[in-house]
Amino acid sequence: MSLQPQEISPVPEETRRVAHAAFPKGNIYVRMRDEIGTIFDDPMFEPVFPARGQPADSPWRLALITVMQFVEGLSDRQAAEAVRGRIDWKYALSLELTNPGGDASVLCEFRSRLIEGGVGPALLETMLSRFKERGLLKARGQQRTDSTHVLAAIRTLNRLESVGETLRAALNSLATVAPDWLSSLVSPDWFERYATRIEEYRLPKGEVARIALGERIGADGHVLLAAVYEPSAPSWLRELPAIQALRLAWVHQYFVEDDAVRWRKAADLPPAGTRFDSPYDTDARYGNKRSTTWTGYKVHVTETCDADAPHLIVHVETTPAPVTDSDMTAPIHQALADKGLAPTTHLADAGYVDAELLVISQTKHSIELLGPVRPDVSWQAKENKGFDISAFVVDWEAGTVTCPMGQTSVDWTPTRDNWGNDTIHIGFHRKACAACPSRPLCTRAKSDPREITLRPRPLHEALQNVRAQQETDAWRDRYGKRAGIEGTLSQAVRAFGLRRCRYLGLAKTTLQHVFTAIAINVVRVDAWLTDRPIAKTRRSAFASLAPMAA
Numbered sequence: 001m002s003l004q005p006q007e008i009s010p011v012p013e014e015t016r017r018v019a020h021a022a023f024p025k026g027n028i029y030v031r032m033r034d035e036i037g038t039i040f041d042d043p044m045f046e047p048v049f050p051a052r053g054q055p056a057d058s059p060w061r062l063a064l065i066t067v068m069q070f071v072e073g074l075s076d077r078q079a080a081e082a083v084r085g086r087i088d089w090k091y092a093l094s095l096e097l098t099n100p101g102g103d104a105s106v107l108c109e110f111r112s113r114l115i116e117g118g119v120g121p122a123l124l125e126t127m128l129s130r131f132k133e134r135g136l137l138k139a140r141g142q143q144r145t146d147s148t149h150v151l152a153a154i155r156t157l158n159r160l161e162s163v164g165e166t167l168r169a170a171l172n173s174l175a176t177v178a179p180d181w182l183s184s185l186v187s188p189d190w191f192e193r194y195a196t197r198i199e200e201y202r203l204p205k206g207e208v209a210r211i212a213l214g215e216r217i218g219a220d221g222h223v224l225l226a227a228v229y230e231p232s233a234p235s236w237l238r239e240l241p242a243i244q245a246l247r248l249a250w251v252h253q254y255f256v257e258d259d260a261v262r263w264r265k266a267a268d269l270p271p272a273g274t275r276f277d278s279p280y281d282t283d284a285r286y287g288n289k290r291s292t293t294w295t296g297y298k299v300h301v302t303e304t305c306d307a308d309a310p311h312l313i314v315h316v317e318t319t320p321a322p323v324t325d326s327d328m329t330a331p332i333h334q335a336l337a338d339k340g341l342a343p344t345t346h347l348a349d350a351g352y353v354d355a356e357l358l359v360i361s362q363t364k365h366s367i368e369l370l371g372p373v374r375p376d377v378s379w380q381a382k383e384n385k386g387f388d389i390s391a392f393v394v395d396w397e398a399g400t401v402t403c404p405m406g407q408t409s410v411d412w413t414p415t416r417d418n419w420g421n422d423t424i425h426i427g428f429h430r431k432a433c434a435a436c437p438s439r440p441l442c443t444r445a446k447s448d449p450r451e452i453t454l455r456p457r458p459l460h461e462a463l464q465n466v467r468a469q470q471e472t473d474a475w476r477d478r479y480g481k482r483a484g485i486e487g488t489l490s491q492a493v494r495a496f497g498l499r500r501c502r503y504l505g506l507a508k509t510t511l512q513h514v515f516t517a518i519a520i521n522v523v524r525v526d527a528w529l530t531d532r533p534i535a536k537t538r539r540s541a542f543a544s545l546a547p548m549a550a
């Protein structure tokens, strides 16, 4: 397949000649430049680089340097070196061979500008638009999504280390911006406690001594906060991020009783997902998914999975670690719709699927959300020999339900469950149930009649429909395609460092994931254009010995 390059800055003739001589069989960046062009152009960066703020180099070049940096997992310094010394990079960037490149710090500044202007996600969108123009990507196909955990770039701290480091970070911040103000406040013993990093091996052993130290740190922090919030103190001190972190941490970790600062008991702390562990990344949160626990973030990756096109990442969404997968289904669908890339079928695991999402994705975006729903957990369904909800016939117009023994319900009351969801309470006649020969299959209540709870009609029907379908081979065959996203996450983690934050904070981590997605797309389109097949899932040597299923 040959694509028309997008030309905004032609490759200098000498660079072209030398690069083609150096890479007679091609090279990923030479092909990218020849086939896809520069991907980005300067006008898209206008919101963050107004005329007077133009960097020395074109923003499109800085964006492309960052993409190539992510393709190879380079540091800023290594990327600057590559611009200076590598022919393939100069070719992709349309630079003369003699171009000396720039300073590595420009890349950090560039990322900060992208974050301030909120331009990061637009970079992936621009790339996808280029792919759409060139027929590599189309809407209304199949897509699949899964999430994985991302570790924050911080040292994991216990509570005592955390409060000590939070106070130390605030002192360091004040010592940088208001040294004279701080010097007049602190006493000499503070230098003994907070001049060096707070580390577990230096902390006292035994609960009493540790609580005493915790309350000593709490009292010091309280003194500092009181001084910062004194009317005579410069008001801008309160705005320092380290002071805000200190204030929040002290609310979480301490309470004041009889004018003394007290250490909260573990049971009195706010939920782990609302607290931060380290003052150096206050967005990072404790997360927990099945048996995995971590501090940091979660990233949701969505890719196309049609057989007749490359599998491209069309959306990445980074969230704090505690956000559940089901909370992200609707935002992902909305984002895909906004890009004009809503799929016909969206494959996702049970975490992304519930009755409401099945209905909303269909009605709002015409997306078939294909994933398993929670099974019916009633004893009747689990033992597979009783009358579970699927055995009852609902007449929605009449507002009645008929049981397997032909009795009609006598109660139909709209209500709400403990989580605020709309439900309908159904009850049967006491006498009819008492005399029923099938009662042991229907209810274990001593004397009460059978009761069931329905969701509103569209949700009930969607749930029952999927519960019935997911037991069939045809459904399992269709859903089997979802598993491919595991390979994409594995590629992103192993080859592109997705698992570990390169930067601090949610905004920078989000940008990291956008560039990771773009880098993966560059590699995948190159594989597609050079007819390299998708690698098969590897099996361990031992697993390969297992006899094939009959």
Ligand code: SF4
Pocket (backbone or CB within 6 Å): 387, 403, 404, 405, 406, 407, 428, 432, 433, 434, 436, 437, 438, 439, 442, 443, 449, 450
């Ligand atoms: S127990 Fe009541 S609801 Fe259940 S099958 Fe018998 S009559 Fe119907």
